[in-house]
Amino acid sequence: MPLLRLEGVEARYGATRALHGISLDVGDGEIVAVLGANGAGKTTTLRAISGTVRRGGEILFAGATLNHTGPEAVARLGIAHVPEGRGTFAELTVRENLRLGAYTRRGRLPQRDYDRMLELFPWMAKRERQQAGTLSGGEQQMLALARALMQQPRLLLLDEPSLGLAPTIVGEIFRIVRRLNEEEGLSVLLVEQNAVIALETAARAYVLEVGRIALTGTSEELRRDESVRRSYLGY
Amino acid sequence: MAQFLQQVVSGLASGGIYASLAVAIVLIYRSTRVINFAQGEMGMFMTFVALWLIDGGWPYWAAFFATLAMAFVGGVLLERIVIRPIESAPPVTVVIVTVGLLIALNGAAFWIWGGETRSFPSAFSTRPIRIGGVAFSIQDFGIIGVSLVAVFLLYLFFRFTKAGLALRAAALNPEASRLVGVRVGWMLALGWGFASVLGALSGMMVAPLVFLDPNMMRGVLLYALAAAILGGLDSPLGAVIGGLALGVGLNLISTYVDFVGDTLKLPVAFAVILGVLLVRPAGLLGRTTLRRA
Amino acid sequence: MTRHRAFGVGLQVSAFVAAVAVLALLPHWLSDFRASEVSYVGIYFVAILGLNILTGYTGQISLGHGAFMAIGGYTTAILVGHHAVRDLWTIPLAGLVAGAAGLLFGLPALRLSGLYLALATFAIAVALPPVLKKFDHFTGGSQGIQLFGDPDYTGKGFENVHVAGQTLTFNNWLYYLAWTIAVVLFALAWALLGGRLGRTFRAIRDSEVAATSSGVNLPLYKTLAFGVSAFYAGVAGSLFAIASTYVNPETFPIVLSLYLLIGAVVAGLGSLWGVAAGALFIQYLPSLAGHVSKSAGAPSVAYGVLLILVVLVLPFGAGGLLQRIGRPLTNSIFRKS
Numbered sequence: 001m002p003l004l005r006l007e008g009v010e011a012r013y014g015a016t017r018a019l020h021g022i023s024l025d026v027g028d029g030e031i032v033a034v035l036g037a038n039g040a041g042k043t044t045t046l047r048a049i050s051g052t053v054r055r056g057g058e059i060l061f062a063g064a065t066l067n068h069t070g071p072e073a074v075a076r077l078g079i080a081h082v083p084e085g086r087g088t089f090a091e092l093t094v095r096e097n098l099r100l101g102a103y104t105r106r107g108r109l110p111q112r113d114y115d116r117m118l119e120l121f122p123w124m125a126k127r128e129r130q131q132a133g134t135l136s137g138g139e140q141q142m143l144a145l146a147r148a149l150m151q152q153p154r155l156l157l158l159d160e161p162s163l164g165l166a167p168t169i170v171g172e173i174f175r176i177v178r179r180l181n182e183e184e185g186l187s188v189l190l191v192e193q194n195a196v197i198a199l200e201t202a203a204r205a206y207v208l209e210v211g212r213i214a215l216t217g218t219s220e221e222l223r224r225d226e227s228v229r230r231s232y233l234g235y
Numbered sequence: 236m237a238q239f240l241q242q243v244v245s246g247l248a249s250g251g252i253y254a255s256l257a258v259a260i261v262l263i264y265r266s267t268r269v270i271n272f273a274q275g276e277m278g279m280f281m282t283f284v285a286l287w288l289i290d291g292g293w294p295y296w297a298a299f300f301a302t303l304a305m306a307f308v309g310g311v312l313l314e315r316i317v318i319r320p321i322e323s324a325p326p327v328t329v330v331i332v333t334v335g336l337l338i339a340l341n342g343a344a345f346w347i348w349g350g351e352t353r354s355f356p357s358a359f360s361t362r363p364i365r366i367g368g369v370a371f372s373i374q375d376f377g378i379i380g381v382s383l384v385a386v387f388l389l390y391l392f393f394r395f396t397k398a399g400l401a402l403r404a405a406a407l408n409p410e411a412s413r414l415v416g417v418r419v420g421w422m423l424a425l426g427w428g429f430a431s432v433l434g435a436l437s438g439m440m441v442a443p444l445v446f447l448d449p450n451m452m453r454g455v456l457l458y459a460l461a462a463a464i465l466g467g468l469d470s471p472l473g474a475v476i477g478g479l480a481l482g483v484g485l486n487l488i489s490t491y492v493d494f495v496g497d498t499l500k501l502p503v504a505f506a507v508i509l510g511v512l513l514v515r516p517a518g519l520l521g522r523t524t525l526r527r528a
Numbered sequence: 529m530t531r532h533r534a535f536g537v538g539l540q541v542s543a544f545v546a547a548v549a550v551l552a553l554l555p556h557w558l559s560d561f562r563a564s565e566v567s568y569v570g571i572y573f574v575a576i577l578g579l580n581i582l583t584g585y586t587g588q589i590s591l592g593h594g595a596f597m598a599i600g601g602y603t604t605a606i607l608v609g610h611h612a613v614r615d616l617w618t619i620p621l622a623g624l625v626a627g628a629a630g631l632l633f634g635l636p637a638l639r640l641s642g643l644y645l646a647l648a649t650f651a652i653a654v655a656l657p658p659v660l661k662k663f664d665h666f667t668g669g670s671q672g673i674q675l676f677g678d679p680d681y682t683g684k685g686f687e688n689v690h691v692a693g694q695t696l697t698f699n700n701w702l703y704y705l706a707w708t709i710a711v712v713l714f715a716l717a718w719a720l721l722g723g724r725l726g727r728t729f730r731a732i733r734d735s736e737v738a739a740t741s742s743g744v745n746l747p748l749y750k751t752l753a754f755g756v757s758a759f760y761a762g763v764a765g766s767l768f769a770i771a772s773t774y775v776n777p778e779t780f781p782i783v784l785s786l787y788l789l790i791g792a793v794v795a796g797l798g799s800l801w802g803v804a805a806g807a808l809f810i811q812y813l814p815s816l817a818g819h820v821s822k823s824a825g826a827p828s829v830a831y832g833v834l835l836i837l838v839v840l841v842l843p844f845g846a847g848g849l850l851q852r853i854g855r856p857l858t859n860s861i862f863r864k865s
Binding site for chain 3: 269270272317320321325326327328330331332334335336337338339340341342343345346453454457460461464498499500501502504505508509512513516
């Protein structure tokens, strides 16, 4: 029984349909990638799961149906969504951003988890009181990730973490994601335009084209696939 | 000199009243991007309720806090019922709705309690107190104290509690807040609740000074709006500073500039509003990047 | 012009002519008192027309149109009451003075938008009465100005007016004066706004950025709209002063500005045809509310609640309703013919 299952999921923005019935799985402890060109519907897929877009079809998570659940409730169920554009609170401090991540957790700030974040992202220790909007792009992405992790989620939805970042930072972020997956069994659904690093990190992937699943397979299979290589891997 | 100090203190007291209402206006503006033209009338209405309790035998402070509690609930309900449907409507619509609220509440007060002026008890003794040979009114100090304490408590709430953080987040970035599990709608309603409490506070502080009638808050609203604009519509601290400054400034001008006297205080407030909006729209402490108002 | 549009215009013209005919004949069936009431409807009609030009067409919110009415009203009052000028001549003058004030305010208003403009106009309306009280040398201060001198002559029972060989009661004369002006100004607005000017105004309302990039001189048109709209309000204020024969600072309170906005919303912002509904609403709601409760506050509660309901349920007001009914009607008629 996979952790997350989508069956025939559709989504629309107003009158325009963005997803035409897609089906995918994420197993417990897996990293799965969603690839595709701009406008293929990758971001929309994540939005459909977190409930920030109008959607139809079946969405099952750890036995619960998410078909009509709004984002606040989805967060409570254990799904953390790091959206496109990061979704950090620019006017709040680093510390406050992290505190917000733990909003759904009962009681006071879980100091242990907070310390863990400082361990994963050592630079945050000295910058706790800095306004998030004044951080660099890479730091903001890491802050967004840390905020999501403060939720102690079972499933992490990552939307284009590499966007606009230098390769070294991108490498750093993906290293942390892999580490969390290996050490803590965090399941990840990763949307990426950078297919190379996505296929290095994920075990399986889906390729979206114009709102439909065009292809799926293990990372190894997709790396060898002719069309994938030509369209997304550049060789 | 004595007169100057007295005017400063009583100006601070008026300023405290304006500041409370101004913070309420800023609170709502920050969270829902709405200027609530009905903020004054909401306060006036709750002040009538307080008087009704007091006339019914309740001791002053019991009525005071009960009124604040009711104001809170009223504010929350108002947001949920009237404002939520028009959350994404253009400014014209929202302005009109708050104007409608203004008119309805004003009329409701007339309807329920009639238009005669009534006296409202003061929380503080009206005896004078001498400090350094100058006679001051205890009431003025009381008003200053209550206003500052209320605003300070609110500050503590926003800065140090989880709910306060969530409210700030909901106002700054509702989308991201939802993803973190914050029920944005209820946070906004909370904001309206607090604003309503401040409005009621403002009303109960001013009523002993100007006597209670349905039109009592009309002028106070204008002064509060001027204070909020002066301080910057998205800065609560600015609203406090603006309120106190306006209170003192208006008092001094009306005392020492014969031409203005008591009668032209409202036009001076208008001049402040127009001046600030034209010269530095963000006010003293507001963010200079103004979103579409 | 397509046949369909020609039909639509033709329909509007016929409706207009029919309305004028009804207005001309109405006093025969109305009591003197009712005629006075309906004159006030005419006065509000003119004021709301003006507000609609500003808020409905160019999207600039004004919560202070009562102030422009006050300027017009006081101009007439001062000229008639203090300088014995013939009341009719003062009407266009009052309009022009108010219009000038509108142009003057329109300039700083260019820098304000949406909420800020609403705030500034609200502040004007609240701040004007004290100014009127202060400069009592001109305005008669709190005492106000009696337009026609002797207090015995106020209200009903004013002596009959002789005009064009006919003798009319004061109220009937008032009725025809108000409605003639209303009809003329309506036709003027219709002509002005039906063509390019109206389209330009609406373009500004929908998107200032887009309008500017299509070459619209934004400051010119926005200020113009303020001036024209204030002119209308000034004329209405002047008529109001003549009708009430007395003005003082309380004659044009902040609630008047708010009621005008309500009237404009009920009419349907951006609709000329709904304006009559708005004016009727303002005039008659108090008496309707009076049936429910004799208290002074009841009408206000009704105004406020209805305003909110209209905004929530019928955002395009009466005009929108007319359009929604009218369009399928003309469609079906046109298809048959």
